Amino acid sequence: MNENIIEFNNVSFAYDSEIVNAPAVVKNVTLSIKRGSFVAVLGHNGSGKSTLAKLCNAILVPQTGKVTVNGMDTADNGLTFDIRRTVGMVFQNPDNQIVATVVEDDVAFGPENLGVEPKEIRRRVDEALKSVGMYDYRLFEPHKLSGGQKQRVAIAGITAMQTECIVLDEPTAMLDPRGRLEVMETVKRLNRELGITVVFITHFMNEATQADRVLVMDDGGIILDGTPKEVxxxxxxxxxxxxxxxxxxxxxxxxxxxxFNLPDGILTAEECIEAIYAEAKKRGVC
Amino acid sequence: MAPVIKTVNLTHLYGEKTLFEVTAIINVSIEIEKGEFVGIIGHTGSGKSTLIQHFNGLLKPNSGKVLLDGKDIWESRESVRSARFKVGLCFQYPEYQLFEETVYKDIAFGPKNMGLGDDEINTRVRRAAGYVGLSGEQLEKSPFDLSGGEKRRAAIAGVMAMEPEVLVLDEPTAGLDPRGRDTVLGLIKEYREQTGSTVILVSHSMDDVARLASKALVLNKSEVAMFGPVDEVFSHGRELMKMGLNVPEVTRIFMGLRDRGLPVSTSVYTCEQGRRELLRLSGEVSP
Structure with a gap:
């Protein structure tokens, strides 16, 4: 199998395709997302991040160029179903993506729609809720959960479909620090332990430092692409x-x-503490 | 002089005397002086929004009092009405509340309800637009044709145009990108410097509170956990983290250094302070 789960080949997209010369929101993007990787996408509002995300699972289809998911062309209507069970999306607002009145029903919604056997649904829902640490809340009403918990339920709803890749569009924007941490830890674990590919859009730089790879978008194009240190x-x-x-x-x-004699490329508080400590020791402060 | 806002044993319950009774805030007694810049922090559900909705009488306390300039706001119908104008509340994601045909009319909505004359309304709308950096041309546009960041600023201008004594902003930077965040925080700072009004900022971002506020009010599980000068509050880093809050990144670095045995202060919350603390430590600058 191809080592890339998602490939963009010279992709452009404009929202109002009826209008001649409508400004493209994504411009000539060529990009491949490696299976099992954790990719963060940064960019200011309006830089094209969300559009890029929606191109990943056929919510949007490019006007020029081609997007493939496991080799399936997203422009092929007949493949939409298979594409969406391969790449799932989690959005910013936790309240806009919960459909059921009980947590476990909500998680079961996806697999039900895929026509999975009831027994298998039960197994998948339990497993998905355990993987995001929400199993104990399976009989709760979603509106009684915190924002971070709701986002984890939304993520479980995606993993219950056994998707290979999750695209998260600013999933932490509306959460408090604890909720942000919960979501980040959950996503990291799914990536590490289950090998799920993660595309994580965020405005928080410290979240991006935890990815394997960071993409920076500006004006519809990718202007930087590399490890957090490089970017x-x-x-x-x-x-x-x-x-x-x-x-x-x-x-x-x-x-x-x-x-101060500190190394280049410090990104996290932990690295900074280490470096200052080492320098202080050298200077004989402690 | 009486504090501009004072609460005495303020308690609020949702769904009182039903099966679903929840305590939102318990026994909150605080005083906010005129001209102060207070940051309110607390995890989701700690009671922040409930508290600020008492400041202008949107919520009525189940027990306890809210005093505005020393007078109980629930004394009479008039006093409640005047509280609405004295304390301007800007909710989270305020751009969802834009509704008028033009940005101008939207900003004018508050002053119009105050019964001001057209000239005064015009002056105030333009002044408020100036605070948030909207041009005369943008005032004539439909609010729905503005970008996300501009909509946010237009909505904030709508509250500023009432020229309240106290401006309360609930998470004004939520969902904005770094540049948008800087713009909005900058204009709030500027507004305060120019008007001298009291500003209360509810935020999840400790860095924002550290940068702007002089005092911080920490709510935890419906109660006031801390209320004091910002440096004092952030020196309790570990307790804040236990409440599910973050401390500014620089504070975290200094807590880590302290754990490693470096004799540094942990009430450091801006880069500049951190820099000075390390220079002091290495003996290049006397304290």
Whole structure:
């Protein structure tokens, strides 16, 4: 099997295709997402991130170029069903994607629609809820859950369809810090333990530092693509694209310009602590 | 002078005397002085939104009092009405509440309801548009033709145009990208400097509160957990983290250094303070 689960080949997309010269929102994007990888997508509002996400599972179909999922062309109507059971989407607002009045019914919605046997549905729902740490809440009413818990239920609804890839469009934007952490940890675990490919769109730089690969979008194109260390080393481009450096990176830069001898490429608080500690030791402060 | 907002043993229950009774806030007694910039932090469900809706009388306490400029806002019908204008509340995702034909009319909605004359309304709409950086041309557009960030700013201008003594903003930067966040925080700061009004900012972002507010109010499980100057509150990093809150990233770094045995202060919450603390430590600058 192809090592890439999703491939974009010179893809462009404009919302109002009826209008001649409607501005393209995604422009000439060529991209492949490796099976089992964890890819973060950054970019300011309106840079084309969400459109890119929707092109991944045939919610949108490109006007020019081609998107394939496991080799299936998303423009082929006959394959839409198979594409959507391969790549699932989780959206920003937890309240807009919960359909049932009981948590486990909500998770069962996807597999039911796929025509899975009731016994198998039971097994999948239990397994999916366990994998996101929500099994104990299976009989709860969704509106009694916190935002982070609702997002985890939404994720379980996707994994119960045994999708190979999850695309999450700013799943943490409306959550408090604890909810954000819950969602991030859940997604990381699904990626690590079940090998599910993750495409994670976010405005939070510290979430992006936890991915294997970071894409930065601006004006419909991908302007940076690499490991978090590589991407965040292009400070000017990041700032010009309307983004920030992770706070730990900003702080380390400040210290380096003050003459502290810290290594380049610090992205997380943990790395920053290690580096300052090592430097302090060298200077004999402790 | 009496504090601009004072609550005395404020308690609010939802669904009182039903099976579904939930306590939203218990015994909240706080005082906010005129001109202060207060950040309110707390996890989802800690009572933040319930509390701020008492400040302008949208919610009535089950017990306890809310005093505005020293007067109980529930004293009479008039006092409740005047509280609505004295305290301007800007909800989360306020752009969903835009409804008028033009941005101008939308911003004018509040002042019009206050019964102001057309000239005064015009002055206020333009002044508020200026605070949030909307041009005269944009005022004539339909609010639905603005970008997400512009809509957010138009909605905030609608509250500013009432020129409230106290401006309360519930998560004004939620869902915005970093540049949008900076713009909105910058304009709030500017508004406060120019008007001298009291600002209350509800936020999940400790970095935002650290950057702007002078005092922080921490709610946890319906109660006031801490209320004091920002540096004092952030020096309790570990307790904040136990409540499911974050501390600013720089504070986290200093907590980590302290754990490793470095003699650093943990009430550091901005990059600049962190820098000074490390320079002090390495003896390059005297404290």
């Amino acid at each position: 965040f080393s292009h400070k000017e481009i990041i700032i010009d694209a309307g983004l920030d450096l992770p706070a730990a990176a900003e702080f380390s830069d400040m210290l380096i310009s003050d003459g």
